[in-house]
Amino acid sequence: MKRATDPCTLLLLGALLLPSCQSGEHLELSGIPLRLATWNLRHGVGMDKKLDLERQASLMEAWGADLIALQEMDVSTRRSGAVDQPRWLGQRLEMAPGFAPFMTYDGGQYGLALLSALPIRDAEVLDLPPGPEEPRSVLVSEVALGAETIVVVVAHFDWLDDDQARVAQATQVLEHLEARRALPTIVLGDLNDEPSSRTLRLFADRGFERVGTGSDGTWEAPAPSQIIDHVLVRRGATAHWQTLSAVVVPEPLRSDHRPVLVDLRLVIAARAR
Numbered sequence: 001m002k003r004a005t006d007p008c009t010l011l012l013l014g015a016l017l018l019p020s021c022q023s024g025e026h027l028e029l030s031g032i033p034l035r036l037a038t039w040n041l042r043h044g045v046g047m048d049k050k051l052d053l054e055r056q057a058s059l060m061e062a063w064g065a066d067l068i069a070l071q072e073m074d075v076s077t078r079r080s081g082a083v084d085q086p087r088w089l090g091q092r093l094e095m096a097p098g099f100a101p102f103m104t105y106d107g108g109q110y111g112l113a114l115l116s117a118l119p120i121r122d123a124e125v126l127d128l129p130p131g132p133e134e135p136r137s138v139l140v141s142e143v144a145l146g147a148e149t150i151v152v153v154v155a156h157f158d159w160l161d162d163d164q165a166r167v168a169q170a171t172q173v174l175e176h177l178e179a180r181r182a183l184p185t186i187v188l189g190d191l192n193d194e195p196s197s198r199t200l201r202l203f204a205d206r207g208f209e210r211v212g213t214g215s216d217g218t219w220e221a222p223a224p225s226q227i228i229d230h231v232l233v234r235r236g237a238t239a240h241w242q243t244l245s246a247v248v249v250p251e252p253l254r255s256d257h258r259p260v261l262v263d264l265r266l267v268i269a270a271r272a273r
Contacts, residue, residue: 031242031265032146037249038069038188038229040156040219040257043080043110047222047253053085056254057092060115063261067143068095068115071156071190071257075099076108086113100125100139100154112139112189114154119144128172131158131165138173142183145266148239151180155189157199166192166199174206184236184266190257192228200230208232209241211262216248218258224248231262239268 037060044053060068070089074080090097093115101111114123122142130136139154153173158165170191177185187208193199195210204210211231217224229248233241244263251258 031267032148033244034067034145034150034264034266035063035065035262036067036069036186036188036231036264037063037065037259037261038071038154038190038231039259040071040190040229040255041085042072042255042257043074043077044085046255051080052254053083053088054092057089059249059251059254059259060089061093065261066117067152067186068093069152069154069188070113070115071154072110073099073113074105074108074110075101077106077110078108079106080108082108086115089113090115096120098123098139098141100137102137102156103135111137112154112156114139114141114152116141116143116152121149126173126176128157129165129168131169132160133158136165136169138189140176142180148266148268149183150236150266151177151183151185153177153185153187153189155187155191157190157192159192163193163198166197167202170199170202174202177206182237184239184241185234186241186264187232188230188260190228191230194227195230200232203232206234208234211243211246211264213246213248213260216258218248218260219256221254221256221258222252224258229257229260231260233264239266241265242267 044051073085075084086097086099095115098114101109128136141152218229242265246262249259
């Protein structure tokens with residue numbers, strides 16, 4: 001879109017009409033689309049108790065997502081046939097895999113992953129306060145979205161009814177992200193808490209907004225009654241997110257969680273001349 005001759009005229013960005021501005025204020029000039037998903041895969045085992053990573057991959061392939069966050073992933077465990085699941089899915093979907101292990105398990109490792117069709121500029125594994133049952137970590141990546149850098153955090157918090165561990169885990173993630181406060185950020189994954197929970201309120205207090213998917217539940221997949229899989233976004237210093245669409249995919253069989261599929265646009269602010 002060309003810049004208007006008079007910067008105080010109205011600009012049309014997609015379907016959004018933006019108000020006029022004074023000289024020196026920011027004009028919303030461009031938007032970069034981003035499709036992402038989060039899905040707890042239960043190491044490839046569906047509700048029929050069959051291990052079949054291909055049927056999960058075929059569904060993900062149809063999404064055409066730029067980023068896919070995956071929880072409960074195995075690397076070289078006996079129960080999953082000694083397969084490096086993030087690597088296998090990355091090759092199958094032609095996406096770069098990243099993996100954050102929680103622990104050694106059954107001859108291999110167990111944790112979470114990010115598949116990316118976008119360049120990953122940096123990635124780190126952040127260990128979290130452990131829950132009573134399992135250790136936890138998150139994968140924090142800096143990803144190139146056009147000429148911009150965004151932060152993508154894949155998380156899977158503690159699952160027990162007592163939320164003390166989840167609150168501690170969320171607090172550590174938020175403290176870690178303060179150093180990247182200027183960058184547009186996305187946190188997504190199985191947070192094991194509802195939208196009204198203390199865990200989600202911690203994120204809201206630090207500027208995150210939950211991308212709404214209505215009242216559709218994400219767990220347990222055949223007849224979900226709980227919303228525990230989330231996408232949270234926070235604006236950066238010079239860019240903010242617009243939500244174009246957000247749905248819980250009506251998939252009852254391929255895992256015990258239903259996937260969440262979201263389309264965003266990163267809107268870049270530029271200074272008026």
